[in-house]
Amino acid sequence: MLLGALGALGAGPEDIRSFKKLSSAKRDRASDVDVKGKTTFIIPVLWHGPNNQATSIKEAIALASLLPGATVVLPDLAEHKFSDNAAHRMALNELFDLTAISKAAVSYVQLHELRKQWDGQLDVLLYFRDEKFPMVRRLVTRQMGLQPPDQEHWLRSPISMQKGCSAAQVEELRAMLKPYRFVAMLGYDDFALQTHKLAGTLLYDCGDDLCCEAYKQKGPLLRKSDRIYELAEDFISTSIGKGKPFIAGHIRPMPDPCVDLWKSPKEVLDPKEMYDTCRTDFMYSRFVPNLQALQKVYNTSTVFIMTHPVIRPRVFRMLKAGGIDPVFMDMEQFGAALRRPGAAPLATPLSFSLLAMAEEAVAAAAAAFLGTAESSMTGMIVQERLAHGTAPQHTYFMAEDPACADLPCPLPRYYQLPYEQRRLQVVAHMRNNSAAAAAVAAAGAPSGSAAASGSLRDRGDELDLGSQFGPDDGAARRRERAARARQRKLVSGAGGAAGAGRAARAPSRQRRRRRG
Structure with a gap:
C-alpha cells in the first residue's frame, strides 16, 4: 500500500x-463539475444496511460506465438500522479508497460536494423492477435528502437483471436518459445478477450482457480505504499475530427471524423450527465442521469470527465444543484502536457499522475465508478479496450440498454455470414465486378483492410496500409473522399434519435454494 x-x-x-x-x-475536489453543463449525473438511491448501500454504489459506477460522459455521484452511507438505528452518516471517503476510482478514469463527485452547486431536485427516477420497492418519495427525501421528480418522470429501465442487458437495450437506455441531467438510480441487485452475493459477476464469463461486464470491471474499484486497513492491521497484530496465517468466518443466519431463533436461550434448536424459519438451516450443523476442515487444510488453529453480538454466545459455545477458540473484534477494543495516540481521526462516529467495516478488512486479509452466501456482508468481503488479487479457491461458502458437508464449497463451484443460464433460472424462480404469492394472497383475501400489484401503474403514488425487506417496528413484525402463519395454513391445510405442510413446502424450498 x-x-x-x-x-x-x-x-x-x-x-x-x-x-x-x-x-x-x-x-x-477530484471531479469538480459544472452543474450547468451537459453532464448526466447518476445518483444511486441508498437503502438497507451499509453493504447493500455499497453494492448500490458499485452498480451506479457500472451504469455510469455504460453512458458516455456520465458522472457517478457518491453519497455517504447510513449506519445499519438493525444495529445502530441508522443514526449517523458514514463518510464514504473514510471507508473507501476513492483514488482507485479516479485512477480508472471514472468521473465521480461526492454528493455533499455536488450539493454545494445543486439544489437536490432530481429530473428523473430510473427504476429496474416493477415490484418490491419501499416508499419512493420517503426514501428519496429522508434517506437521500433530495427532491423526487413528478411521477411522470419515473421511468422503467430497458436494462435490468430480469430483462437482460444487450447492446441494443443499452442504446435504448442512452436515448431514454438523453433529455435528463440528474438521474436517480433506484435499484438493488437489479442492475445485474446477484451483485450482492459472493463474487457478484466478477467470476462470470458475461457473454453479451453488458451490465454483467460493467459490474465485473467497475465494481472492484470500490474497495476499503487505507485507514480501514490500518485498523484491521492493528487488530491482526495485537489479537492474532503479525504474519500469522488465520481463517476468517462470517456466520449470518438468514433471514432476520432466523437470527431471533439463534439467539433464543434453548441449548439445542428444534430442526423443524429451523426448517420453517430459516433459509440457512443447514448452517447450524455445517459451520463448525467446515471451519475444522479448513484448519486442517491451512494448517492453522486461529479462526477469526464475524457474527452479530446477539448470537455470539451460541456461535462461540458451538465452536468451543468443536475445539475452536474463536478470535473476535469487540467494540471496546475497536474504540481503543480509533483513539490510539498518533492514529488519524475519523469524522465517522463509532458504531457497529463502522466496526463491521474493519472486520471485513480483517476477513479480506485472511488465508482463507468461509462465508454465508446469502449475506451481502459476505459478498462485500469476497469481492474485496478478489479486488486485491486473492485467488478465488481460497474463499469458501456454506451450502446444503452434501459434497460440502465437511470441506465447504469453494467459491469457483458457484460459478460453474454460464451467466445467462443462471440469470434465466433466477428470473424463472422469481416469476414462479410471484405467481405463488399472488395465488395465496387471492385465496386469503376477502371476497371480491384482488391481490395488490406491485407495478407503478397499479400502485399509483408509491411502489409496493409488501416487500421482502424487514418492517420498521415490532407491531409490523408481529403482523408479518401472523401473515406467514396464515400462508402456511393455506399451503398445508388448516387441519393437516405438520409433516404434510413440510412436504408441501419442500418443492418451493428446493427451487429457492437452486436459485442460489
Whole structure:
C-alpha cells in the first residue's frame, strides 16, 4: 500500500497524516463539475444496511460506465438500522479508497460536494423492477435528502437483471436518459445478477450482457480505504499475530427471524423450527465442521469470527465444543484502536457499522475465508478479496450440498454455470414465486378483492410496500409473522399434519435454494 511505501522511505507520522489530508482534499475536489453543463449525473438511491448501500454504489459506477460522459455521484452511507438505528452518516471517503476510482478514469463527485452547486431536485427516477420497492418519495427525501421528480418522470429501465442487458437495450437506455441531467438510480441487485452475493459477476464469463461486464470491471474499484486497513492491521497484530496465517468466518443466519431463533436461550434448536424459519438451516450443523476442515487444510488453529453480538454466545459455545477458540473484534477494543495516540481521526462516529467495516478488512486479509452466501456482508468481503488479487479457491461458502458437508464449497463451484443460464433460472424462480404469492394472497383475501400489484401503474403514488425487506417496528413484525402463519395454513391445510405442510413446502424450498 502507498502508506507502507511512505513508511519505508522514512516518512514519520506527521508526514503520513499530512499526506492523508492532502489525499482527502484531492479526492473531495477530484471531479469538480459544472452543474450547468451537459453532464448526466447518476445518483444511486441508498437503502438497507451499509453493504447493500455499497453494492448500490458499485452498480451506479457500472451504469455510469455504460453512458458516455456520465458522472457517478457518491453519497455517504447510513449506519445499519438493525444495529445502530441508522443514526449517523458514514463518510464514504473514510471507508473507501476513492483514488482507485479516479485512477480508472471514472468521473465521480461526492454528493455533499455536488450539493454545494445543486439544489437536490432530481429530473428523473430510473427504476429496474416493477415490484418490491419501499416508499419512493420517503426514501428519496429522508434517506437521500433530495427532491423526487413528478411521477411522470419515473421511468422503467430497458436494462435490468430480469430483462437482460444487450447492446441494443443499452442504446435504448442512452436515448431514454438523453433529455435528463440528474438521474436517480433506484435499484438493488437489479442492475445485474446477484451483485450482492459472493463474487457478484466478477467470476462470470458475461457473454453479451453488458451490465454483467460493467459490474465485473467497475465494481472492484470500490474497495476499503487505507485507514480501514490500518485498523484491521492493528487488530491482526495485537489479537492474532503479525504474519500469522488465520481463517476468517462470517456466520449470518438468514433471514432476520432466523437470527431471533439463534439467539433464543434453548441449548439445542428444534430442526423443524429451523426448517420453517430459516433459509440457512443447514448452517447450524455445517459451520463448525467446515471451519475444522479448513484448519486442517491451512494448517492453522486461529479462526477469526464475524457474527452479530446477539448470537455470539451460541456461535462461540458451538465452536468451543468443536475445539475452536474463536478470535473476535469487540467494540471496546475497536474504540481503543480509533483513539490510539498518533492514529488519524475519523469524522465517522463509532458504531457497529463502522466496526463491521474493519472486520471485513480483517476477513479480506485472511488465508482463507468461509462465508454465508446469502449475506451481502459476505459478498462485500469476497469481492474485496478478489479486488486485491486473492485467488478465488481460497474463499469458501456454506451450502446444503452434501459434497460440502465437511470441506465447504469453494467459491469457483458457484460459478460453474454460464451467466445467462443462471440469470434465466433466477428470473424463472422469481416469476414462479410471484405467481405463488399472488395465488395465496387471492385465496386469503376477502371476497371480491384482488391481490395488490406491485407495478407503478397499479400502485399509483408509491411502489409496493409488501416487500421482502424487514418492517420498521415490532407491531409490523408481529403482523408479518401472523401473515406467514396464515400462508402456511393455506399451503398445508388448516387441519393437516405438520409433516404434510413440510412436504408441501419442500418443492418451493428446493427451487429457492437452486436459485442460489
